[in-house]
Amino acid sequence: MTQDPISLYRSMLEIRECETQLNALFAQNKFPGYIHSYLGQEACAVGICADLNERDYVVSNHRGRGHYLAKGMALKPMVAEMLGKETGICGGRGGEMHAADPELGILGGNGIVGAGMPIAAGAALSAQMDGEGAVAAVFFGEGASNNGSFGETLNIAAAWKLPLVMVCENNLYAEMTPFADTVAQPDVAARAAGYGMESEVVDGNDVLAVRAAAGRAYARARAGEGPTLLELKTYRWGGHFEGDPRKYRSKEEEAEWKALCPVARYRAHLLDEVGVEGAQLEALETKIAAEVAEAVEFALNSPLPEPRSALSKVFAGSGAAPDC
């Protein structure tokens, strides 16, 4: 969705600003429910979605705002959805873990860790049947790689050569447990070989490296050569959810990873290697911050859906729930 160097930065900034401002909202008790912050993982979503188009599918998970924005979801309806407002992209009934836009190929988030992978395989099967070169990418954490759905998806995707890219964002923590404590082999990508699937380990804080690896995976998928498992090594700056006291890791470790900030790193690349003027980036940063603030304001000022609307759309093609 994002082609040129500045657009990549714009997309990462949009995610960074959105997460920062929503966390602030949460701290003021103005955010309902949980927030699963995407701070620190911006390069993953942006690098993966950079070369996808509207016909390609993305399946997200519970930590999905980065994925939604990188695939092109508009800020206002996305943020309003997170706050459960009627103006949200799903009318506010999806909330923080569920947003979707079929027009953009965004097939939703999920409240169930690991559930998105089989769904993405189904979207990839549709794409394979259509034969028009579309691909499906699914985001999941390293924690989800210990779910049965992971193995089932790897196997069938490889056996059927599905145009599927499995994107493991390895942020080191499976909810509130260090991933390394739960596995003998901490490299998720290593599991691909056992299923006959291609894989790559990528620096998930380097947007250009992620984009390049994704490009190789899409080329294979579009050529009918089958799926790829990409393991993006990254770090979740926040807890599993905002308010998680993070007793399972040290402040030193957090500081080390924050020093590897993917947004700052790409900014430096733009300044030092692409030759972009600092003033241009500062102007962009101001603009994005204002756009996000406007979206947050829009969401805060939007009404909640009517409670009675809970009775509608249980089934397609009929109005109310059958009991009503």
Next chain:
Amino acid sequence: MPSKTFCWAIIDAMHEEMARDEKVFLIGEDVAAAGGAFGASRGLLDAFGPTRVRDTPISEEIIVGMGVGAAMTGRRPIVEIMFIDFLGLCLDQIANQAAKTHYIYNGLFKMPLVIRTSTAVEMGIGPHHSQAWESLVAHIPGLKVVMPSTPRDAKGLLKSAIRDDNPVVFIEHIAMHRNKEEIEDDSDLLIPIGKADIKRSGTDVTVVASGLMVARALAAAEVLAKDGVSVEVLDPRTISPLDFDTIAESVSRTNRCLVVSSSHKNFGFGSEVAAEIGERCFFDLDQPVRRLSPPFTPAPFGRQFDEFLNPDTDDIVAALRDLMA
């Protein structure tokens, strides 16, 4: 009219719908080369090729999950879970994904997914191949649960399920596979989901029977007829959404009701029917609603246990005589 077995009615329904709509496809364990574990997809691979009729690994979660993803992206998948006992392996995809996707995303996606599964209640195959789980799935909002008891109903309901834009769990009883019935040659034979069928009209007592119990209720009605008791036999055909209107209309005429099913009483189909009748028809009832169901135990291996545990025609006759006393 040609006479068809239950099994061929299922095959014909899929064959006709796949011929009608290229978006329809079938995946599952042993559905293609083997023609189905119980022969219920014979000939489909030859007719429609390996892209639309495809054997999967023994991976129930991905079978249903791929159906969900394909349905969200414009296909109309039929996925087969060999035995209903295996639904535990894919319940997340059924209950949290298939059933809720249209709802969660406020109608942005449709979910035209048919989950075909078989029950082998009373076939002596042991505790993991003999369960009546229709009540379990019927408890999930957003799912339709269909359980036909005759070949014609099976064909017409399966065709309706394939054309439905909502997820349908379609339960086939293997013991009925060889049952025969005349079915008109009509490629648009559609029996509406959510509509009960009065299999025998009567005036003295209503038996609401599902699945295997329909034939037994009809046999019991014959016996009672000799006593001069007129029994109405009502087959809901769809477990959810249940056609309470037809049930209540019948009970308000007969003033007595017996519910017979293979589903346990505890939190089950019979309890749901009884409670609803209690709410709708309390002042029409001459007797409390009775339920006949297997006791709340698993089913051990062996037919002798099945015969002991499950209601048979004699049990239904006895319960009806009790109700009429």
